[in-house]
Amino acid sequence: MARLIAVSINCRNEAARQTFEEIVSRRRDYLVTKGQGTGAADMLLLELDEFRPQQTFGHIRELLGASPDLEVFLTASRTDPQVLLDAFRVGVKEFLPQPLTRQEVEPALVRFEERFNGRMLATERQSGRVVSVIGARGGMGASTVATNLAMSIQQVSRQEPVALVDLDLHGGDLGLFLDLRPSQGLKHLSKDISRLDETIVRSSLAKHSSGLHLLSSGYEGFEEVAQAPGSTMRVLGLLRSMHQHMVIDCGHVLDPAVKESLDCSDQIIVVMTLSLPAIRRTKRLLDVLRMAVYPSGKVGVVVNRYSNDQKDLLTETESLLGLPMAGLIPNDYGTASEAINHGKPLTIMASKTSIGQWYLRGTGPLIDDKGSVGGNGHGKGVEKKSSFIGRCFSTLGLETGSKPFVA
Ligand SMILES: Nc1ncnc2c1ncn2[C@@H]1O[C@H](COP(=O)(O)OP(=O)(O)O)[C@@H](O)[C@H]1O
Ligand SMILES: [Mg+2]
Known part of the structure; x- marks a missing residue:
């Protein structure tokens, strides 16, 4: 079933939000949803709360518990190796350091599309x-x-x-x-x-x-x-x-x-x-x-x-x-x-x-x-x-x- 990829963005940093939205919107088949909810989103760009990372991770766990097929892209201005490790452990699929650049975002989207298409094929066989x-x-x-x-x-x-x-x-x-x-x-x-x-x-x-x-x-x-x-x-x-x-x-x-x-x-x-x-x-x-x-x-x-x-x-x-x-x-x-x-x-x-x-x-x-x-x-x-x-x-x-x- 051909369908658009629904993207949700939850990011306080306006520049990061805008850059991501711009890059995603230029690609084929993406749709950036207006609301903050993630009910039907395929991908969520989420900004790490750098003062309370555990709170962000708890939130990610809840989201993935409710929607296992959702992919979380995490973004932050600092790259702390321990925080990164924790992020991937809770199920984050991609990490995008700020400021966001096309060189970093596009390959991450290509990887996402490969996983997404695989999931779609499997779902299509069952639906x-x-x-x-x-x-x-x-x-x-x-x-x-x-x-x-x-x-x-x-x-x-x-x-x-x-x-x-x-x-x-x-x-x-x-x-x-x-x-x-x-x-x-x-x-x-x-x-x-x-x-x-x-x-x-x-x-x-x-x-x-x-x-x-x-x-x-x-x-x-x-x-x-x-x-x-x-x-x-x-x-x-x-x-x-x-x-x-x-x-x-x-x-x-x-x-x-x-x-x-x-x-x-x-x-x-x-x-x-x-x-x-x-x-x-x-x-x-x-x-x-x-x-x-x-x-x-x-x-x-x-x-x-x-x-x-x-x-x-x-x-x-x-x-x-x-x-x-x-x-x-x-x-x-x-x-x-x-x-x-x-x-x-x-x-x-x-x-x-x-x-x-x-x-x-x-x-x-x-x-x-x-x-x-x-x-x-x-x-x-x-x-x-x-x-x-x-x-x-x-x-x-x-x-x-x-x-x-x-x-
Ligand atoms: N096989 C049929 N023979 C005679 N009248 C029919 C037949 N199928 C539908 N109708 C009539 O055609 C009219 C329009 O049907 P409807 O299903 O509402 O059409 P549409 O949704 O295309 O506008 C209705 O009055 C319906 O009773
Ligand atoms: Mg009718």
């Missing part, structure tokens, strides 16, 4: 699968697909909670789909990611009687979207480490936060209908997604509200988009609307209807365990990971090849 669902435009059925997909996985997984995330920052209403009271959700959690930890994330989840966990968006749709860069990915990363399966309703706007979600997903499902405006928007959306150069098979398209008299239009659409559809969801407006109005998923309320059956049976081939939509791609992690974020940061000339994402 859950993430599916993002995005509508080609509003009203396509993205929320219906995300909710019922999550619910059908939940009904199979039973014991293990599945996470459903409402990432519609322009008025998410998944709480209504499941008759759950929306919590402050993502908006609240993203405000200060330096304070984030599993307990805080867990307390923000609404729990459905099926076992499913919902993180609501917290956005009503009338306010300005204020997701700090990297914060969505951070919240999703924590949720992912707590759930084997996660489904994200991305709405239909390619906000920066939605791009973060797409980047860190194993699979992306674009929901469309066979109407001309939807076909045009889907073509455009696929072109934009191609620019992220995702691995083949990561992106798939499902047609919602499909009826059998649309066969010819379906064939034409597939040839226009240059890919076969990963799923055809039957059209049944009455049942779909009734389910929403009752706050019940189709997989429970209408399990015997064709649409309910589709969600109960049709999602297996849609999402395979190898990280491809429609089973037509390559395995997870086999190909080089790419991203919108990677492309923003990548130097000119890198990753410019337009590679198809569906085999």
Whole structure:
């Protein structure tokens, strides 16, 4: 999972703080958090209290006890060999003497990145699968697909909670789909990611009687979207480490936060209908997604509200988009609307209807365990990971090849 490295700085010496922040910010993939907390930080630059070093060491012990993966960089104006020895004994990873210089800081960051990437690979192997669902435009059925997909996985997984995330920052209403009271959700959690930890994330989840966990968006749709860069990915990363399966309703706007979600997903499902405006928007959306150069098979398209008299239009659409559809969801407006109005998923309320059956049976081939939509791609992690974020940061000339994402 591509993600930014969250850095927290706790340093009284203003020059040291500024130099470190400057060097770190120039490197790719770092994000300096605003708060003083270390809940979700990967790295902390901490200044030694030279009069009371033991107090600093006690603090470090506590921090590492709570977050074993946190790396502490210690900085001080004096270098006392005994103090250094004690510092490394309590778990400090790097010592940076003041005044901080590029020659000292950069090699320390390179060493950090090597350790961090190793940890990420190990975590990625263990962590859950993430599916993002995005509508080609509003009203396509993205929320219906995300909710019922999550619910059908939940009904199979039973014991293990599945996470459903409402990432519609322009008025998410998944709480209504499941008759759950929306919590402050993502908006609240993203405000200060330096304070984030599993307990805080867990307390923000609404729990459905099926076992499913919902993180609501917290956005009503009338306010300005204020997701700090990297914060969505951070919240999703924590949720992912707590759930084997996660489904994200991305709405239909390619906000920066939605791009973060797409980047860190194993699979992306674009929901469309066979109407001309939807076909045009889907073509455009696929072109934009191609620019992220995702691995083949990561992106798939499902047609919602499909009826059998649309066969010819379906064939034409597939040839226009240059890919076969990963799923055809039957059209049944009455049942779909009734389910929403009752706050019940189709997989429970209408399990015997064709649409309910589709969600109960049709999602297996849609999402395979190898990280491809429609089973037509390559395995997870086999190909080089790419991203919108990677492309923003990548130097000119890198990753410019337009590679198809569906085999
Ligand atoms: N398979 C379907 N057949 C008919 N109507 C559907 C189907 N799936 C969803 N709908 C209806 O489409 C409308 C929009 O669905 P919604 O999931 O809210 O879309 P989005 O999240 O993309 O805006 C709702 O009224 C819903 O009942
Ligand atoms: Mg929606």
